[in-house]
Amino acid sequence: MSLSRRSPTPAPYPVLRGQLPAHAGRRRLLAATGMALALPALAALAQAPRTVVVGHLLDRNGAQSDLARDYLAGAKVMFDAVNAGGGPVRILHVVRDADPDPRRALAQAVSLADTEHAGLLFGPGDRLLPALASSAELARRGMQIVAPLSGLALAADNVWFTRADYQAELDAAAQQLRGYGLTRLALAVAPDFAVSSLARLEAQAGTRAVLLEGTGAAAARRIAATRPGAVIVAGDTLAYAELGRELAAQGWYGFLVGLSSVSANAAREILGRGYAGGLLLTQVAPGPQQATLRVVKEHVARMKQYLDEPPSPATLAGYIGAAWLARALQSARTGSPAELRRALQGRFDVGDFTLDFTRGQRGSQYVTLAVSGAK
Incomplete structure (x- = not known):
């Protein structure tokens, strides 16, 4: 009995060396096209803020x-x-x-x-x-x-x-005023204004602090009597401007020094156009x-x-x-x-x-x- 040799199953598509079947090429082409279309969307997604x-x-x-x-x-x-x-x-x-x-x-x-x-x-x-x-x-x-x-x-x-902070502002104001040659300083503190190291500040200013009460008239009389070259005010806009107005009524027009808590525009409105004193404010950033x-x-x-x-x-x-x-x-x-x-x-x-x-x-x-x- 002789055995018949079975012929190998022919390939469904002719395959040349280095060449893919047509259906595989189409799949590769579609995949590549899909990736090309998806890349801009993926890039936009990756770059979205x-x-x-x-x-x-x-x-x-x-x-x-x-x-x-x-x-x-x-x-x-x-x-x-x-x-x-x-x-x-x-x-x-x-x-x-x-x-x-x-x-x-x-x-x-x-x-x-x-x-x-x-x-x-x-x-x-x-x-x-x-x-x-x-x-x-x-x-x-x-x-x-x-x-x-x-x-x-x-x-x-x-x-x-x-x-x-405000303490650093007060310290710097006292030091800079002394650096300008102003040795007679006064210090006024509003009752609701926190000053953590008042004793140190008084030593720097060379004077005892005056408490601001009411309109500041009493404090202004005490301060004006010492004829300081500058008055440092630890307080907000109202405390600063009202004291300046009361000092002007006492004939004092030196340097009125306020902190960054003071609005220059509002202070000038309260003081009035006729105020002749020098107004200085601390700045906590470049101006x-x-x-x-x-x-x-x-x-x-x-x-x-x-x-x-x-x-x-x-x-x-x-x-x-x-x-x-x-x-x-x-x-x-x-x-x-x-x-x-x-x-x-x-x-x-x-x-x-x-x-x-x-x-x-x-x-x-x-x-x-x-x-x-x-x-």
Whole structure:
């Protein structure tokens, strides 16, 4: 019996060396075409900016209302410029008018965290900051309070200051005035203004502090009798301007020195056009007069571009705080509270002006005296 040899099964398609079957080629072509079409979409998805919500409670009614509005304006133009630049982070700046009651304002901050998903609260002032900084509710939610307008010295793990505190301002004012050759100084302190090291300040000024009560008339009589070359006022706009007016009534027109808590425009309105004394205010950030600094030039240009308003020390301070925050957010890999904290703990040059948070939560001790003027 003979066995027949079975012929090999012919290939369904002729295959040449180095050539795929036609159906396989079509599959490869379709896959390649699909990948080519998908790549732009994937690239766009990969490059889509991450949105970070920054809450902002604006105090329109307190003693710092004028400063708070300027501070907001400076921050807003910075955030607008960041969003227009198309970087890796888009900042959603959610602004709410703060309730006059700090407890209800705290509830607003909690709502920003819960309903708007804000992980950051920008720029609170003196009236609101203590309640916000001591809130267990905000701390539990991981809310970071950044660039407060306030100069209060508060120890809170989630508060990041871009400015010196009021005590540093008072110390610097006394030292700089003595450096100018003014040896006869007077010190006036408002009863609600916290001065942690009053004894040291009195030693620097070489005088005992005078408490401001009522309209300041009694304090003005005591101060004018000593004929000082300058009077340093630890207080808000009203305390500063009312004392200046009472000193003028006593015939004293020396240098009236206030802190960054004073609004130059409001103070001049209270003092009146006829006031002939010299008005000096401390600044905790470079002012518009320092036009050679990059951050000042950028800010002036962006105020004109986005708001068409003149800059002020307060708009510049808000701009610098927002510039620091924007740079920190761009270095964050995610929006988690832990990652936000890590991103804030750096050293940032915002344009010939540096904020350094590598050693703590106060990034600047810059203080200088400048002649006060309305915008």
